[in-house]
Amino acid sequence: MKAVHFGAGNIGRGFIGKVLYDNGYDITFVDVNAEMIDLINKEQEYDVIIAEEAKSRQHVSGVKGINSMTDTDKLQAAIKDADLITTAVGVNILPIIAKSIAGPLSERTSDKPVNVVACENAIMATDQLKQAVVAISGELGDHVHFPNSAVDRIVPIQKQDNPLDVMVEPFFEWVIEEDAWAGEKLEGVKYVSDLHPYIERKLLTVNTGHAFIAYFGSYKGYTTVDEAMKDAELVEQLKAVLAETSDYLTTVYDFTAEEQAAYVEKIISRFKNPYLSDALNRVGRSPLRKISPEDRVVKPLAYLAEEDRKHDALVDMAAYLLRYSDEQDPEAVEKNTFIEEKGITEFLKHYAKVEGELAKEIAERYNALLFDKENN
Ligand SMILES: NC(=O)c1ccc[n+]([C@@H]2O[C@H](COP(=O)([O-])OP(=O)(O)OC[C@H]3O[C@@H](n4cnc5c(N)ncnc54)[C@H](O)[C@@H]3O)[C@@H](O)[C@H]2O)c1
Ligand SMILES: O=P(O)(O)OC[C@@H](O)[C@@H](O)[C@H](O)[C@H](O)CO
Numbered sequence: 001m002k003a004v005h006f007g008a009g010n011i012g013r014g015f016i017g018k019v020l021y022d023n024g025y026d027i028t029f030v031d032v033n034a035e036m037i038d039l040i041n042k043e044q045e046y047d048v049i050i051a052e053e054a055k056s057r058q059h060v061s062g063v064k065g066i067n068s069m070t071d072t073d074k075l076q077a078a079i080k081d082a083d084l085i086t087t088a089v090g091v092n093i094l095p096i097i098a099k100s101i102a103g104p105l106s107e108r109t110s111d112k113p114v115n116v117v118a119c120e121n122a123i124m125a126t127d128q129l130k131q132a133v134v135a136i137s138g139e140l141g142d143h144v145h146f147p148n149s150a151v152d153r154i155v156p157i158q159k160q161d162n163p164l165d166v167m168v169e170p171f172f173e174w175v176i177e178e179d180a181w182a183g184e185k186l187e188g189v190k191y192v193s194d195l196h197p198y199i200e201r202k203l204l205t206v207n208t209g210h211a212f213i214a215y216f217g218s219y220k221g222y223t224t225v226d227e228a229m230k231d232a233e234l235v236e237q238l239k240a241v242l243a244e245t246s247d248y249l250t251t252v253y254d255f256t257a258e259e260q261a262a263y264v265e266k267i268i269s270r271f272k273n274p275y276l277s278d279a280l281n282r283v284g285r286s287p288l289r290k291i292s293p294e295d296r297v298v299k300p301l302a303y304l305a306e307e308d309r310k311h312d313a314l315v316d317m318a319a320y321l322l323r324y325s326d327e328q329d330p331e332a333v334e335k336n337t338f339i340e341e342k343g344i345t346e347f348l349k350h351y352a353k354v355e356g357e358l359a360k361e362i363a364e365r366y367n368a369l370l371f372d373k374e375n376n
Contacts, residue, residue: 004082006030006097007089008040008065010155014166016086016119018048019174021060023186028064028078030100039164040065046164051275055167068100079104083183084115087129088151091122092289098132105144106137113143113182119151119174121207123199123294126177147180150199152206154270156278169276171266175199197253200299201260204245206267208296208317212241213271214284215320219369225278229271238268240313247309248300281326288331291321293353305358315358319365322347323373 003020005012008029020027031037040046045061066075079085079101087097101116108114116133118125130146153172160167175198178191185191192198210225216237217228228234246260255263284290291297297318304311322344326332339347344363348354354362 001083002026002028002078002081003084003086004028004030004066004078006068006085006087006100007093008033008036009088010158010166011088011119011151011153013046013060013164014048014155014168015151015153015172015174016088017063018058018060019172019186019188020084020086021063022188025084026062026064027060028066028082030066030068030075030078032067032069034067034069036163037065037067043162043164046162046166049160049165049167051167051169051273053275055275072100075100076104080107082114084117086117086119088119090286091118091120091125091128092286094118094120094125094129095132098129098136102133102136105133105140108143110141110143113145115145115147115182117147117149117176119149121151121203123203123299124148124195143182145180145182147177148195148199149177150175150195150202152202154273154276154278156276157282167276169270169273171270173202175202197249197255200253201249201255201263203296204249204300205242205260205264206270208245208300209238209242209264209267209271210283211290211296211321212238212317214280215287215317215324217280218284218324218326219320223280225271225280225283226274226276228280235268237313237316238271239264241317242267244304244309244311244314245300248303251307251309252303281329284321284324284326284332285329286331287321287324287329287335288351291318291335291352297321298352298354302354302358305361312361315361315365318352318362319369322362322366323369 003025005016008031017027029040044063047057047059050056068075118129126146126148151174154169158166174189176189176191177195178193213225213228216234222228242264249255250257250260301311301314344366345359348359
């Protein structure tokens with residue numbers, strides 16, 4: 001079985017590549033990073049290091065690489081021949097991936113089914129990829145399958161001696177839509193009939209929690225998650241944020257309050273992993289994506305505000321996000337330039353699709369933070 005995986009980055013090598021290797025797939029990583037692809041083709045193997053006391057190593061071998069900027073013929077041939085195509089590139093890059101795969105996918109014949117799975121932090125990311133592909137190729141036959149998925153494993157920015165090796169947390173969860181999947185299922189993956197509760201629970205607990213740590217932690221002057229998690233006030237407020245997303249999740253889906261409380265507790269313990277040093281500027285990256293209406297802040301916040309339920313911790317979180325700066329992150333720079341030129345109300349309307357009373361609440365908190373900072 002042949003897999004083509006777009007994005008030879010942290011989650012690509014540290015999670016998706018490992019699961020596919022364990023399932024006996026021949027793996028070809030596709031990336032725009034020439035250095036990474038050259039190294040993959042040279043070494044053809046790497047280690048996944050588990051972030052726990054023993055730092056055990058799991059070997060992945062027989063991997064190949066394709067540079068999507070220069071090896072376009074090779075890439076087309078690989079897409080025509082693959083049994084499985086996965087991505088972990090960032091949800092905003094999916095329209096670019098669609099351009100590479102639409103042509104060869106439309107040339108595939110009905111006797112050769114293929115699964116195409118986006119492994120990104122967004123609700124129903126594969127649907128977004130499918131839409132972009134179909135817009136180019138027209139409808140594809142029933143042999144091209146597009147299951148949505150949810151992926152969970154914390155993989156920080158790497159500082160290994162061998163740049164192919166990747167340190168990951170011990171925990172992992174990959175959930176895939178069962179009905180859309182064709183053929184033999186992957187071991188180590190959970191298949192479910194309805195993905196919505198799983199992807200929303202993951203995004204609105206793990207990723208909302210992470211983003212809160214990034215934005216409030218940066219505001220307090222921390223630089224890594226483990227450092228920020230030693231601050232009792234931050235952990236207290238993190239729990240308040242997750243109590244609000246838990247209210248959303250247990251109202252909209254069938255999770256019981258006890259189940260969700262156990263899930264939150266597990267995630268807080270993952271954030272405290274002392275063997276994993278995760279930078280706040282990774283966890284807080286792309287604040288424009290993170291403040292968008294269907295993402296980890298505004299989706300639960302808009303619902304709770306609309307239903308007149310407690311939402312002040314998420315309002316605080318939005319204000320910390322708006323105060324966040326990172327000169328190396330183009331989205332953080334764009335955010336701050338827009339706010340400076342047009343103000344908070346216009347920013348929230350344009351990027352978060354938030355207006356009216358809720359926008360007023362967020363702006364008030366933002367202005368109070370600004371006042372605190374300027375007077376201390
Ligand atoms: N790191 C994590 O903890 C984690 C966990 C779950 C999900 N995710 C999600 O996985 C995705 C990737 O995250 P990551 O942390 O691995 O990021 P990363 O930056 O480590 O990896 C992304 C890779 O995609 C490559 N890329 C960019 N544009 C490309 C293109 N047009 N074609 C091919 N490759 C391209 C980059 O060069 C990079 O190697 C994101 O959607 C993220 O939200 C990350
Ligand atoms: O990848 P992002 O930018 O959507 O979010 C940053 C982190 O929260 C994220 O990468 C987590 O580490 C991951 O989602 C854990 O499964």
